[in-house]
Amino acid sequence: MKIGELAQTAQCSVETVRYYEKEGLLPTAERTASNYRSYGPHHAERLRFIRNCRALDMTQEEIRTLLGFVDDPAAGCGAVNHLVDDHLGHVQARIAELAELEKQLIALRHRCNGEFPVDACGIVQGLNEMEAEPRAAHRHTHLG
Numbered sequence: 001m002k003i004g005e006l007a008q009t010a011q012c013s014v015e016t017v018r019y020y021e022k023e024g025l026l027p028t029a030e031r032t033a034s035n036y037r038s039y040g041p042h043h044a045e046r047l048r049f050i051r052n053c054r055a056l057d058m059t060q061e062e063i064r065t066l067l068g069f070v071d072d073p074a075a076g077c078g079a080v081n082h083l084v085d086d087h088l089g090h091v092q093a094r095i096a097e098l099a100e101l102e103k104q105l106i107a108l109r110h111r112c113n114g115e116f117p118v119d120a121c122g123i124v125q126g127l128n129e130m131e132a133e134p135r136a137a138h139r140h141t142h143l144g
Contacts, residue, residue, distance in 0.1 A: 003029070006039040010047040017047065025050055025063060058087060 007014045020026040026046055029037035049070070053063045062083060069080050108130075111122030118124055 001039050001044075003037050003039065006043055006047065009044050010051060012047070012051060020047065020050055023060065025060070025067060056087070057091065062087060 001009070003014050003017055007017050010017070017026065021028060026043060029039045029043065032038050046067070049067070050063055053066060058066075065083055066080065069075060069077070108123055108126045111126045112124075113122075116122075
C-alpha cells in the first residue's frame with residue numbers, strides 16, 4: 001500500500017508516518033519502480049502499536065525500547081513489565097501533581113467571588129503573593 005493508504009488504515013496523517021519512519025520507529029518502506037513507498041501489513045501493525053503506545057502517553061524512547069522487545073519475540077517479557085511499571089509510576093506521580101494543582105487553583109478561585117476592578121481581584125492578588133515551586137528540569141512525559 002502507498003503512504004496515504006497506510007495513514008488512512010492507521011488513522012493518522014501522512015506526516016506522522018514519515019516522522020516515525022525518519023525516527024526509526026517504523027521500518028523504511030521499499031520503493032516501487034516508480035519510486036513510491038510501498039508499505040505492507042507489518043507496517044500497519046507496527047504503526048498501530050506505536051499509536052497505541054502514544055495513546056498511553058509513552059515517550060518515544062519507551063516506544064523504541066518496547067519495539068526492541070517486540071523485535072525479539074522469544075525473549076522473556078520481564079523487561080516489558082518493568083518498563084510499564086516505571087511508566088505507571090510516572091503517570092501516578094503526574095496525577096498527584098495534577099491533584100495538587102487542582103487544590104491550588106480551587107483555593108485561588110475562592111479568593112474572588114465577584115466582579116471587581118482587576119487591582120482589587122483576589123485571584124490577581126493571590127498570584128502576586130504566591131511562591132511558585134521551581135519546575136523540575138526533566139519531566140518524563142512528552143507533555144513537558
